[in-house]
Amino acid sequence: MTRLYNDPAAFSDDMLTGFADAHRQYVRKVAGGVVRATPPPPGKTVVIVGGGAGHYPAFCGLVGPGFADGAVVGNVFTSPSAAQVESVARAAATSGGVLLLSGNYTGDTINFDIARNALCADGIETVYLTVTDDVASAPPQEHARRRGVAGGFVVFKVAAAAADGGAPLAEVARVATHANAMTRTIGVAFDGCTLPGDSTPLFTVPAGRMGIGLGIHGEPGVDETAVPTAAELAELLVDRLLDNAPVSGTGRVAVVLNGFGGVKYEELFVVWSSVAVRLRSLGLEVVDPEIGELVTSLDMAGCSLTLSWLDDELEALWSSAADTPAFRRGGAVLESTRASGANQSEHDRAEVVEPVRPTAEPDRYATAVVEALSRVVDTLEDIAPELGRLDAVAGDGDHGRGMTRGAAAALTAAQRAAAVGDNAGATLIAAGDAWAARAGGTSGVLWGAGLAAAGRSLADVSEPNPENWVSAVRVAYEEVRRLGKATPGDKTMLDALAPFVDAVDAELAADSHWQTAWSKASDAAEDAARDTADLRPRVGRARPLAEKSIGTPDPGAVSLAACARAAMPATDSVAK
């Protein structure tokens, strides 16, 4: 259970506030995460790690001398938005450039990619790499498709040590890539975890059983067995990793025996006493093993073993001193900022929303966008519980909450844009950017990008007619398809969006009135969304428990269809 929170939707932000207060000598809170309290020296390569909340001490607990320069933290088990990644990177960046590191999950890769592009476009040299250490998630020949789990700790540590040692960005990126290639992890779980605000776990493991190869968001495992003794578990973990050892591995390994949250340190030490014996009996030299909670999964009961094969370069970087809130090694001396009282009273939220004050006569088409978004927000608030239920079947039950948060932010941004006289296109761009920034996750970034792309297609159109609106929808569809790398039939929002676009095109070609066309296209989208229940998902690395969704409609398709109907332009908002 996760029991201690105020507003579940604010869990991540509340956590960061308390964390930054408790560890003010190490970190400073910024929009989207934390950066070191003491700025890096000019020209230092900056290493930013990140992902969803729920994995403490990953990611914010690993910021400090010898480790990360900043951490981006999204909502629980949800990718941070591109805007959050960009915000943290900008707060930490020097002229030396930025290395962004995350696990390999669809939401993370899209958002970090967009941030990387934005930073590069702004002259900040940025490289983005993902960690792919989970041997259970893809076969060896598809190493690059594997999920990133606790091995990220090793990759982050090694890259950050190189950066703190003065290596330039390209060198730090090479080291991180090399460390990732040498790192393997396998996890087991005895019981699931519960999201803040939920009363039932995200998944369960039958009593007395142990799932093998489960991901850190409850992604399905590859095997199940009876709960073994500690010694048997040690053998299982070590042997599965050695079966997956890199061909160029040496006889020295960095080792992380990682607790997921619901296992005691004392239990981990019992397991470690057997792991250590087994590794040494196999002739492996254990270098600076870490036993403890390093990459958790809320209160999931289980643990993982990571082996990272070391050469001289990696060993020196792994063993070097570090000093962060959750991890210290060697004699690193804390760069204390206590005397300065930095961060002393920072309990305010990172974002301050000022009231909207009209400064220009609003454009009537921009007003139509605001009104459409307002109807979308109302609709989503109505159906959010149902979306949550659909999402809980095979996901984290957060879809209703994420959509509502994104749409509400989009509406506020649109009101603001319209109030200063922006046209419909600019208003849509502002709405899309805000949606992506506030919602986070995969659906958040895709909705945001889709709206913004639609807005760009209308940027120079002062009086949009039906064809312009429909064309904007098609542009949005293409953008979502491009970024999300899914195709219709993969059980995603595209399965509702594609029939909508086809139907509205066909109706207009058949000379239907545009409102009739939109309405019939909405019918088609709703039918298609319902029919996604029959689809088998393309099981990707970012789809927790995706197989379980067979028989249940895709919540992303359902919400898209509902939003599409709500967004139908009013009669007076379409030019003849």
Place this chain on the structure above:
Amino acid sequence: MTRLYNDPAAFSDDMLTGFADAHRQYVRKVAGGVVRATPPPPGKTVVIVGGGAGHYPAFCGLVGPGFADGAVVGNVFTSPSAAQVESVARAAATSGGVLLLSGNYTGDTINFDIARNALCADGIETVYLTVTDDVASAPPQEHARRRGVAGGFVVFKVAAAAADGGAPLAEVARVATHANAMTRTIGVAFDGCTLPGDSTPLFTVPAGRMGIGLGIHGEPGVDETAVPTAAELAELLVDRLLDNAPVSGTGRVAVVLNGFGGVKYEELFVVWSSVAVRLRSLGLEVVDPEIGELVTSLDMAGCSLTLSWLDDELEALWSSAADTPAFRRGGAVLESTRASGANQSEHDRAEVVEPVRPTAEPDRYATAVVEALSRVVDTLEDIAPELGRLDAVAGDGDHGRGMTRGAAAALTAAQRAAAVGDNAGATLIAAGDAWAARAGGTSGVLWGAGLAAAGRSLADVSEPNPENWVSAVRVAYEEVRRLGKATPGDKTMLDALAPFVDAVDAELAADSHWQTAWSKASDAAEDAARDTADLRPRVGRARPLAEKSIGTPDPGAVSLAACARAAMPATDSVAK
């Protein structure tokens, strides 16, 4: 759940083996616990902390520069034996003397007291102090009777810092006493914890409810309420402590927001963001707060808040640098012993049991003691499951296991003593010492002390007659009463032992044959043990959930009665 172990009875030792391997640069395993890897400088006051296992990082995770010199770790939720305390203290001791620190629990106080006396008798100046910070366990005017919980972290830290700073024993003891007087803790729990090997929790809290004031072994709380929000919980914790503030408290406080095991760090940070605001709004200056798992209770879901009011002396000691496996502060430089390879292959158990080889003709009365102990062991093995069930009603279900372990050790020691020609008294002394050393806990030390006292009463008797044997039993009774500070009627083993002694005396006075007397006394003891079901326990600080035991016989009385009957001397082992 606690799922990862090999033999539940070896959990604590297996844990220490893995812990010492993982943290060999900090600690070295010795019989009964760990000491610093690097010996203290000559003349340094040595600080030893200890208690049962199940509280990691208390106690072994807090050994290192700036913190403890050694930690004694008993079985799970069970006091270490006096022999273990003595072993760890001797391994760490210098000419500067030893400060022993534990929480205030009956088993701890008896065992640590005995060890203190033994060390003093051997010329090692030793002071023993207990921590009494739990405001829920006794009213303010009975501060000295309160349980010791997470506030021990502050008291240990402050005392150890004084010792590392060069203070002599008396000064360190004064500082520890002062810190304890200024420290207050209140805990809450949402769910119980499960001992290794058990399938059900030691206690439960109803779903959606929160117990207030529960102890770290599931001792009953003082109140229950619905699970509050994080902000409401912060208010409750702060207000209960301020209601119990020491009258001489300053405006500065050391703060520990402690997770019991089943609460995420992220949840603790959410709570902390409200605790920090509330403390500051009340005008308190928060000094170096610690948020995290510091004194756990296996997988118990809950947390506690500790406030320790600081003056200049305590603040300097609280804020000073420390460097241990589980806690670091400031720029302490690790005294690395990695190069020396210390502890490299120490996977052997601390105790090596060699086979018994007779070297003398055994004394026939000593042989009788061995045979009696052998029957006791058989009896205990038979009834251990039943004893466990009785103990689980209001305790940790460990009584059968503890008794069996103690008796088996006593039997081995008695065989060894008899094999070298010791008489009955010396054999009983050896048996008692071994029982206390191996069983740990309250019943272990009492049984051990009772047998040893009985042995001393027979030390100079070469041919014990019925009166000698019965007198030995009475001596054992008096010793148990003296050490345990209980009286008949308190629902303890005395409730069976007292009627046994009275009945055997009465029967012998009435000229019954001594075997008849013993048999009738055993009947009386069994009846009395059964009748303890009707007794209301004297709710002491060391009686988890004691009130729950009403209606259930006391397992200590039941086991005593059974052992008494089994121990009846054989016909040929009593002199005329």
